[in-house]
Amino acid sequence: MRQLVLCFSLIFLCSQALADTLAPFAAEFRIYVNKLPTPVKADLVLEPAEGEDNYHMLLKAKSFLLTNTEESFFQWRDCQPRTSRYLHEFEGFGQHRYHRMSFQWAPPRVHNVSEDDKESLDIPDNALDELTILLRGRCVFSTGADQYSVTSVYGDRVRTHHFAVVDRETIKTPLGELDTLLVEKKREGDSKKKRRTLFWVAPSLDYMVVKAKHIESTFLKAELIMTDYKGPDPDRQPQAASSDDNATATQAKPVMPEAG
Numbered sequence: 001m002r003q004l005v006l007c008f009s010l011i012f013l014c015s016q017a018l019a020d021t022l023a024p025f026a027a028e029f030r031i032y033v034n035k036l037p038t039p040v041k042a043d044l045v046l047e048p049a050e051g052e053d054n055y056h057m058l059l060k061a062k063s064f065l066l067t068n069t070e071e072s073f074f075q076w077r078d079c080q081p082r083t084s085r086y087l088h089e090f091e092g093f094g095q096h097r098y099h100r101m102s103f104q105w106a107p108p109r110v111h112n113v114s115e116d117d118k119e120s121l122d123i124p125d126n127a128l129d130e131l132t133i134l135l136r137g138r139c140v141f142s143t144g145a146d147q148y149s150v151t152s153v154y155g156d157r158v159r160t161h162h163f164a165v166v167d168r169e170t171i172k173t174p175l176g177e178l179d180t181l182l183v184e185k186k187r188e189g190d191s192k193k194k195r196r197t198l199f200w201v202a203p204s205l206d207y208m209v210v211k212a213k214h215i216e217s218t219f220l221k222a223e224l225i226m227t228d229y230k231g232p233d234p235d236r237q238p239q240a241a242s243s244d245d246n247a248t249a250t251q252a253k254p255v256m257p258e259a260g
Contacts, residue, residue, distance in 0.1 A: 022046060022055055022076055025231025032223040039063040053077055057131055066092025072131040079139035086129035099155050110153050119156050127151045127158065137163050138207035141181060162186035171200055173210050174229050178202045180210065194218060204234035
């Protein structure tokens with residue numbers, strides 16, 4: 001369960017592609033396992049932080065069985081995040097694990113404190129935390145490119161991720177039907193050939209992920225589906241709008257889509 005929650009924690013970011021600022025938002029997601037709804041819900045919030053071009057992202061997935069929290073404090077400039085602090089904490093099934101990471105950039109280095117160790121290591125100058133790795137992708141996809149690679153740091157591990165657009169689909173969301181890009185995450189040296197991670201990103205929502213699927217094996221599949229959203233409107237074809245439409249444009253009613 002922890003691996004699935006960590007996998008999905010990679011995907012929750014909503015940025016304004018190629019913009020100097022990021023628009024605040026709040027979104028809610030529901031997790032399904034083998035097409036069955038679970039009690040695990042996830043809330044994601046993006047808000048400005050103190051200082052110029054600084055932001056705070058909070059992702060919290062919880063149920064009566066577990067709580068999984070991730071936080072990133074980062075600076076956004078030239079369509080690129082620069083992390084200052086990252087926190088991941090998991091409590092559940094009698095376990096308590098955490099990473100508290102501080103990033104420095106002159107020279108690039110990260111200091112990590114976990115439940116059983118303290119360590120520091122050198123990192124690449126373009127490294128991101130694992131909550132912000134898709135921010136770079138939105139900027140790439142908005143230019144028409146269909147793939148990119150990014151380096152992340154988690155604890156004492158430095159990993160490279162590859163993302164590629166493999167299809168286009170229209171799916172149901174709390175904001176109605178949205179056209180999406182289907183993006184697959186490629187893993188370097190993955191020993192499990194059937195393991196796949198897929199993201200549905202909506203260009204009209206600044207390439208926000210509105211659905212994700214992780215296939216661990218033939219018998220274990222998990223999905224994360226957006227059920228509520230409050231934030232900037234998706235870009236739509238010009239049409240006449242009433243005053244009532246404008247008043248409710250930024251608040252979508254929750255829906256409970258079926259896992260597919």
